[in-house]
Amino acid sequence: MEVIEVTxxxxxxxxxxxxxxxxxHPAGLILIxxxxxxxxxxxxxxxxxxxxxxxxxxxxxxxxxxxxHSGSLxxxxxxxxxxxxxxxxxxxxxxxxxxxxxxxxxxSFLLKLITLFGLIRLQFLYIEPIKSSVRxxxxxxxxxxxxxxxxxxxxxxxxxxxxxxxPVKEALLFAADxxxxxxxxxxxxxxxxxxxxxxxxxxxxxFPFDIAVFGHGNRVSKENFKKMSG
Ligand SMILES: [Zn+2]
Numbered sequence: 001m002e003v004i005e006v007t008x009x010x011x012x013x014x015x016x017x018x019x020x021x022x023x024x025h026p027a028g029l030i031l032i033x034x035x036x037x038x039x040x041x042x043x044x045x046x047x048x049x050x051x052x053x054x055x056x057x058x059x060x061x062x063x064x065x066x067x068x069h070s071g072s073l074x075x076x077x078x079x080x081x082x083x084x085x086x087x088x089x090x091x092x093x094x095x096x097x098x099x100x101x102x103x104x105x106x107x108s109f110l111l112k113l114i115t116l117f118g119l120i121r122l123q124f125l126y127i128e129p130i131k132s133s134v135r136x137x138x139x140x141x142x143x144x145x146x147x148x149x150x151x152x153x154x155x156x157x158x159x160x161x162x163x164x165x166x167p168v169k170e171a172l173l174f175a176a177d178x179x180x181x182x183x184x185x186x187x188x189x190x191x192x193x194x195x196x197x198x199x200x201x202x203x204x205x206x207f208p209f210d211i212a213v214f215g216h217g218n219r220v221s222k223e224n225f226k227k228m229s230g
Pocket of ligand 1: 064066157177
């Protein structure tokens with residue numbers, strides 16, 4: 001696991017298959033996404049590497065319910081009792097322990113395969129259900145409420161996905177999985193709709209950010225993000 005200082009107040013923890021982020025906000029430490037199952041210790045180690053302690057965590061925000069973003073939420077909440085913020089659909093899904101949207105094309109296809117080839121429970125479709133209450137957020141809300149990260153509905157990759165805009169000096173766009181920058185910068189796989197995802201990318205490109213970060217791959221400049229979003 002690598003800890004990258006994106007700006008003075010924002011850190012990327014590069015876990016084996018996904019990035020999660022720490023924001024050192026005046027109101028307390030914010031964790032954005034929680035990695036797949038088994039990531040708690042790595043995340044806590046990352047927090048210590050930034051000079052903070054896991055007990056400094058004050059907020060958790062989930063961008064979407066996919067297992068690589070939400071899989072360690074239950075374990076983290078077992079150690080630190082902090083409020084979790086997510087979109088209404090995401091909140092509903094993680095309380096049931098569902099990581100993939102019911103009714104999505106891919107899910108129906110996978111369930112068909114499972115029925116055809118035996119009763120294999122595909123682990124990545126599920127997470128440990130979240131027992132504590134989840135605070136639902138809508139477009140325009142801020143977490144925390146004063147000078148916080150602004151919630152942006154960002155459907156397309158999944159319908160429940162949110163992105164976040166942090167309007168500080170080096171302004172950040174947390175683009176979640178709307179795009180990825182692994183081998184190259186491109187729109188991420190759209191489980192809901194590629195067309196809706198492209199609309200989301202255009203919407204995100206209009207925010208006055210300096211740096212965009214993703215769930216998968218390295219940060220990019222606004223200029224490169226704009227080029228990709230067309
Ligand atoms: Zn995803």
